[in-house]
Amino acid sequence: YASAFKLVHYVDQMYDSDDARLFLNSIKYGVHDKPIQLSLTAYTKTKKKEYLSKAYLFDQQNKASILTYNVQEQSIKNKNKNITDLFDKEKALKSQITRLILKANQTRDSASLSKFNIPIRDAEIELSKIQEQKNAFPQFKSLPQSIPQVSVLQQSLGASTAVISYHLSKHSIVIIVITKNNIDHTVVAIDSQFYQGVSDFKSGLDPGSLPAQYNGMALSQSLYSQLITPIFATIQDKKELVIIPDDELNSLPFEALQDQDEKYLVRKFNIHYQ
Numbered sequence: 001y002a003s004a005f006k007l008v009h010y011v012d013q014m015y016d017s018d019d020a021r022l023f024l025n026s027i028k029y030g031v032h033d034k035p036i037q038l039s040l041t042a043y044t045k046t047k048k049k050e051y052l053s054k055a056y057l058f059d060q061q062n063k064a065s066i067l068t069y070n071v072q073e074q075s076i077k078n079k080n081k082n083i084t085d086l087f088d089k090e091k092a093l094k095s096q097i098t099r100l101i102l103k104a105n106q107t108r109d110s111a112s113l114s115k116f117n118i119p120i121r122d123a124e125i126e127l128s129k130i131q132e133q134k135n136a137f138p139q140f141k142s143l144p145q146s147i148p149q150v151s152v153l154q155q156s157l158g159a160s161t162a163v164i165s166y167h168l169s170k171h172s173i174v175i176i177v178i179t180k181n182n183i184d185h186t187v188v189a190i191d192s193q194f195y196q197g198v199s200d201f202k203s204g205l206d207p208g209s210l211p212a213q214y215n216g217m218a219l220s221q222s223l224y225s226q227l228i229t230p231i232f233a234t235i236q237d238k239k240e241l242v243i244i245p246d247d248e249l250n251s252l253p254f255e256a257l258q259d260q261d262e263k264y265l266v267r268k269f270n271i272h273y274q
Contacts, residue, residue: 001035004028005061032062033169040174040185052183053150056176059167060147063244076137086134093127154180160239163274164231166246173226177234186230197222198248205256217258224257228265240270 008024039055042048077087097120104116153163157180167174173188197219204216227249235241243254255266265271 001031001038001058005058029062032058033167036167036174037169040187043185049183052176052185055167055174055185056150056165056178056183057147059165059174059176059246060244063246080137083134083137086130090127090130090134093123093130097123097127150178150183153178154183158240160237161242162235162238162240163242163244164235165244166227166249168246168248175227175231177231179234179238184234188226188230190226194226195248198252202251202253205253216256217262220256220258221260221262223252224259224265227254228257228259235269238269240272242272242274244274 005028008028011024035058036055039051039058043051043055077084100116100120100123104113104120107113107116157163157178159180161179163178165176165178167176171190173190173194174185175188176183176185201216201219201223204214204219241254245252245254255264255271257265259265
């Protein structure tokens with residue numbers, strides 16, 4: 001799985017083909033739960049924290065990291081016209097590689113196929129040189145080239161901050177909590193009612209143009225018991241939560257969740273999202 005995800009990242013970096021990216025990422029998304037579950041199984045058997053870190057990294061590879069990088073890169077391009085030529089050359093080489101790969105894939109004769117290998121290799125070498133020149137600019141050195149390891153992330157966390165990453169599957173929620181000195185996880189069993197509850201709660205917060213009285217307290221408390229209560233002992237002494245949501249949780253306002261005493265989560269923590 002790690003090798004397969006590296007291949008997808010390679011395609012993102014080397015080929016100018018949205019179809020290829022969408023196709024590979026759809027495959028990756030379809031199986032992304034398996035390496036996470038394998039990592040958690042390995043942790044259960046060995047109690048080695050490195051497997052929790054692997055589960056976290058596999059999960060992050062399926063979220064918005066690539067989109068964020070592209071948005072940041074575009075912003076730099078817009079502000080630095082003097083490096084436009086490098087981007088133009090990079091795009092041209094990616095298109096060239098894509099065309100050669102497509103032609104090679106349609107070739108069955110080994111002798112003819114060998115004619116494509118040399119120009120593909122030469123173009124990839126030239127592309128690597130262009131990317132090295134681009135990455136030499138200080139603006140690009142600050143961009144994340146990959147998802148940071150948990151140990152690196154922990155170095156930047158304050159003692160009062162917890163990172164909470166949610167991963168949804170059909171029958172469970174995996175919640176990974178990272179603090180400055182620890183990483184831990186819990187698994188919460190769910191069913192279809194959970195997803196319906198998330199949908200109903202969000203709809204209740206935004207009833208549309210008609211005025212309506214908010215009546216989502218029961219749903220709010222139910223979601224709190226599934227998303228916050230299982231990890232509350234780990235985060236109760238923190239002041240800030242950095243929440244990394246997943247799928248249906250992406251548009252869920254965690255601030256509006258209430259405990260059994262009707263206290264909103266935002267009354268206990270400063271909340272940020274990634």
